[in-house]
Amino acid sequence: MVKRKDIQQKKQHEAIDNKKSRGKKRGKLTKATKISLSVLAVMLLVIIAGTVFFFQRYGKEVTAAIDAGEEHAAKIQESDFKQHYPTTILDVNGQVIKELKTQERDYMTYKKMDPLVSEALVAIEDRRFYEHHGVDTQGLLTVAVNAATGRGIRGASTITQQLVKNIYLTPEVSISRKIEEMVMAQALEKRFSKHQILEYYLNNVYFGHGAYGINAAAKVYFGKSINDTTLLEKATLVGITNNPGIFDPTDNKKNALKRAKLILKQMSTQGYITKEQYDQAIKDDFTAKVHQNALNNQLDNNEVALAVDSAAKVLMGQQDFRFQYQFDSKEEEDRYNEEYKTAYNKVYQRILSGGYQITTNINPSLHDQLQGIVSNVMNTWQDRGDNNFYTKQAAMTVIDNQTGDVVASIGGRG
Helix, strand or coil: CCCHHHHHHHHHHHHHHHHHHHHHHHHHHHHHHHHHHHHHHHHHHHHHHHHHHHHHHHHHHHHHHHHHHHHHHCCCCHHHHCCCCCEEEECCCCCEEEEEECHHHHCCCCCCCCHHHHHHHHHHHCCCCCCCCCCCHHHHHHHHHHHHCCCCCCCCCCHHHHHHHHHHCCCCCCHHHHHHHHHHHHHHHHHCCHHHHHHHHHHHCECCCCCECHHHHHHHHHCCCHHHCCHHHHHHHHHHCCCCCCCCCCCCHHHHHHHHHHHHHHHHHCCCCCHHHHHHHHHCCCCCCCCHHHCECCCCCHHHHHHHHHHHHHHHHHCCCCCCCCCCCHHHHHHHHHHHHHHHHHHHHHHHHCCCEEECCCCHHHHHHHHHHHHHHHHHCCCECCCCCECCCCCEEEECCCCCCEEEEECCCC
8 A cells, every 4th residue: 555655755756856857958958058159159259350350451442432322322313314315426516427326215114114024124133122222131141252252242233233333333343333332222212213213224224236225125136116025035135134145135046045934934933924924935936136227326437436435435434444554464454354345345335325425526527638538549459358348448547736636537448
């Protein structure tokens, strides 16, 4: 027979054992927590040390970049994104030598554009576009990781940042330029709606072959308005913006088609199109060719080419491109030449697309005289090569010795 006293003692022992067991567990938990807290403390110290080091090294550069971004942001105007009129090149008398334009005159507002176009852009370029305020914090983490691992100051720029870069900045890759870009992007988002930003981007981004704006690109590549293109063609055009050379649908159809299908997949995954729309679109095909009649940007004489070249370099300077003439290594020179080429081509193509007035000191009467001299002197040599150009050529440029101005220039004959 078990006595009640024995039962009570047994329960007391069990309670003590349980208490000890819980104490041990709490001890283990406390130890694990201490380890976790120690790791977090070390990480925090590393972050603080890294931040201190960063600002010691780049503090002045960052402050200057913020100031530059705010200064440029204060000058942003809606007209910066709407260049309807052609670029005109004027002679010394103010008369038009040449008008340059592409399909920039086909500017299309957000309301008139098929929603699938902007949805395709957001799906592939900036899926959190409607959530951020110009700068994506996750994109910032990407930039930080890339910088820490030595892959440069590159990361996922938002559509707003890309718009800022396309219109106002050179493609220089640096901490200061990235900060300036972010400051201006946030200012842009405060001033304009998301739909306006999409409209400005889609009407100003470069698509290759002298076409700025997606409606212009649709006419250049497919010979029709953007709203008349198929879903696959829309995705193809949006894909070009990533790199007009690599994703050119006329020269690199395989690449263009592959990227278009990736965009369609993202649109389907994010709910912009149905599975039926996706399945149909990836079965489609397209035929792209450059419709030259959509463009009017040929530089048909040496003076016009010289004027555009000079204007391009002026614009590069206004966008704070850092011209460099001496280099410490071949690698540095090659990197600079690539940056120069990219920056030059961007502003050069913007000039061709319209929106600028270039005043020159070109004297048309002197031009005619030079042309007459070249034609008379070279008249003896009439042989032409396989390309139908004269095999013997001549060029002539006249500079005003008092001012240093180029007043006439002949690039050749034929």
